[in-house]
Amino acid sequence: MKKIKLGAHPYIYPMPTVIVGTLVDGIPNFITVSYIGIVQHIPPMVSITLIDGHYSNDGIKKTGAFSINIPNTRMLVVTDYIGMNSGTNIDKACLFDIFYGELQNAPMISETPLNLECKLVQTINLNNGNAIYIGEIIETYSSKKYVRRGYPYMKKLDPILFSINSHSYYNVGHRIGWAWKEGLKLDKKKIIKKLKPEI
Amino acid sequence: MKKIKLGAHPYIYPMPTVIVGTLVDGIPNFITVSYIGIVQHIPPMVSITLIDGHYSNDGIKKTGAFSINIPNTRMLVVTDYIGMNSGTNIDKACLFDIFYGELQNAPMISETPLNLECKLVQTINLNNGNAIYIGEIIETYSSKKYVRRGYPYMKKLDPILFSINSHSYYNVGHRIGWAWKEGLKLDKKKIIKKLKPEI
Numbered sequence: 495m496k497k498i499k500l501g502a503h504p505y506i507y508p509m510p511t512v513i514v515g516t517l518v519d520g521i522p523n524f525i526t527v528s529y530i531g532i533v534q535h536i537p538p539m540v541s542i543t544l545i546d547g548h549y550s551n552d553g554i555k556k557t558g559a560f561s562i563n564i565p566n567t568r569m570l571v572v573t574d575y576i577g578m579n580s581g582t583n584i585d586k587a588c589l590f591d592i593f594y595g596e597l598q599n600a601p602m603i604s605e606t607p608l609n610l611e612c613k614l615v616q617t618i619n620l621n622n623g624n625a626i627y628i629g630e631i632i633e634t635y636s637s638k639k640y641v642r643r644g645y646p647y648m649k650k651l652d653p654i655l656f657s658i659n660s661h662s663y664y665n666v667g668h669r670i671g672w673a674w675k676e677g678l679k680l681d682k683k684k685i686i687k688k689l690k691p692e693i
Numbered sequence: 694m695k696k697i698k699l700g701a702h703p704y705i706y707p708m709p710t711v712i713v714g715t716l717v718d719g720i721p722n723f724i725t726v727s728y729i730g731i732v733q734h735i736p737p738m739v740s741i742t743l744i745d746g747h748y749s750n751d752g753i754k755k756t757g758a759f760s761i762n763i764p765n766t767r768m769l770v771v772t773d774y775i776g777m778n779s780g781t782n783i784d785k786a787c788l789f790d791i792f793y794g795e796l797q798n799a800p801m802i803s804e805t806p807l808n809l810e811c812k813l814v815q816t817i818n819l820n821n822g823n824a825i826y827i828g829e830i831i832e833t834y835s836s837k838k839y840v841r842r843g844y845p846y847m848k849k850l851d852p853i854l855f856s857i858n859s860h861s862y863y864n865v866g867h868r869i870g871w872a873w874k875e876g877l878k879l880d881k882k883k884i885i886k887k888l889k890p891e892i
Contacts, residue, residue: 497792497803497834504737505807505833505845506729507763507852508865510705530705531730533742534823535857538703541740541825543732564706567869575876593696604696608704618817618827624733626740626827628817634704635696645858646704653706655854655865658734659844661873665866666707666854670766673860677774 508664511654513576514542515561515592515601518553522587522601525550526577528656530562538631540612546623549581554627557599558614562629563606566652567665573654574663596632607651609635707863710853712775713741714760714791714800717752721786721800724749725776727855729761737830739811745822748780753826756798757813761828762805765851766864772853773862795831806850808834 509528516523525548533539540562544551554560565573572589579586591604595611602609612629619625640650648666655664708727715722724747732738739761743750753759764772771788778785790803794810801808811828818824839849847865854863 497808497836498840499794500833500835500840500844502737502830503833503844504731504734504739504830505763505809506709506711506731506739506761507807507845507847507850508707508709508854509731510707510709512705529731529733531740531742532703532705532708532728533825534728534744534819534821535703536821538701539819540703540705541730543730545733562705564704570870571875571878573876574870574872574874575879578873578876595698608706609696610704616817618815620733620738622733622735626732628825631701631703634699634702636699637696641697641699642859645699645702646706647859648706648854648856648861648863651706654869655707655847656872657847658872660841660846661871662847662868663870663872663875664847665869667864667866669861670853670864671769671773671862673773673855673857673862674777675773675860676770676862677772677777679770680774 507657508655509658511573511656513563513565513573513603513606514550515563515603516550516553517557517599517601518549518581522592523550523553523581524576524586526573528658533628539628540631541626541628543624543626554614559597559600560612560614560629561600561602562610562612563603564608564651564653565606567654569605570654570663595635602635607636607640608646707854708857710772710855712762712764712772712802712805713749714762714802715749715752716756716798716800717748717780721791722749722752722780723775723785725772727857732827738827739830740825740827742823742825753813758796758799759811759813759828760799760801761809761811762802763807763850763852764805766853768804769853769862794834801834806835806839807845
């Protein structure tokens, strides 16, 4: 297979799509974010990058708190709308029913199937004004219909995937296999044990 | 809708599934990673977290380079296998056809549809031995059949999604909408302009 160079781009597929909530001057604001990832499981942490100039940035820095709200595909229009418009110009708080959990400054969206309440634990300032915000998850919220065996269930959540390059949203397909089991099917004969070259 | 508490967990849905490559003592090693995200677009950066004790960690720290290889669903068995086994015990280099790009210490996998070549630019040590590695993308590689209009195309790539909680892999479904267009459908009558409360 002949490979071609596509240039230096952050081509991670797929990207998740979440709505980050924070208080800006005491008023809830929300921003659609795909530059998000899990940092670690214990203690539970996530990271988001917000580029310089976003209305939410100051809110997160000043309050030390934010929420991550995971919308489903039925919330596509409002999710896209949140990402198209700045809190500088419009009030996004009126779009949702808002609730609070343990923290009093991490506004969460009732309508999204899943909510993560985060305490800012570290801010990594990049040299162009952008910043990575690392949040420790204090609590998560959902409702019974999205939960199976104690955790949120992918097909019930019906989250939105994002492809920034093609300006497209996708949904999740079907289960294709089990983690830590599929690997057992690998033909062991193909595996040559040659840990280190002979010296 | 009544919300219930599910505890403090990093419930980001969906998670991507990639294979990170690095040289450990001069030999290519690979590890399956879902704790990955885009940091920013310009300059292009990604972040991954590797928990303490992984065989690849020293390789990334010493060489200052790593690769991100995005497998498709046909590579599910070997992708899961890579994640089930440590480079301490098995040679993973023999599983793939390996190539190098601009850097001479970021081994990439020919068989995966997409490869990101990364230079380590920052390591953030968490207080439990885990570390976040931030890589700047030097170049990306693919082949013509995965590319449309100059960038990798989601449906052709056919990437693997991961749900760590249900131990399940999923594929991508179908396109459900256009970014920066769906939001235009929002009923403007529902939006109340109330930027700040009257003082």
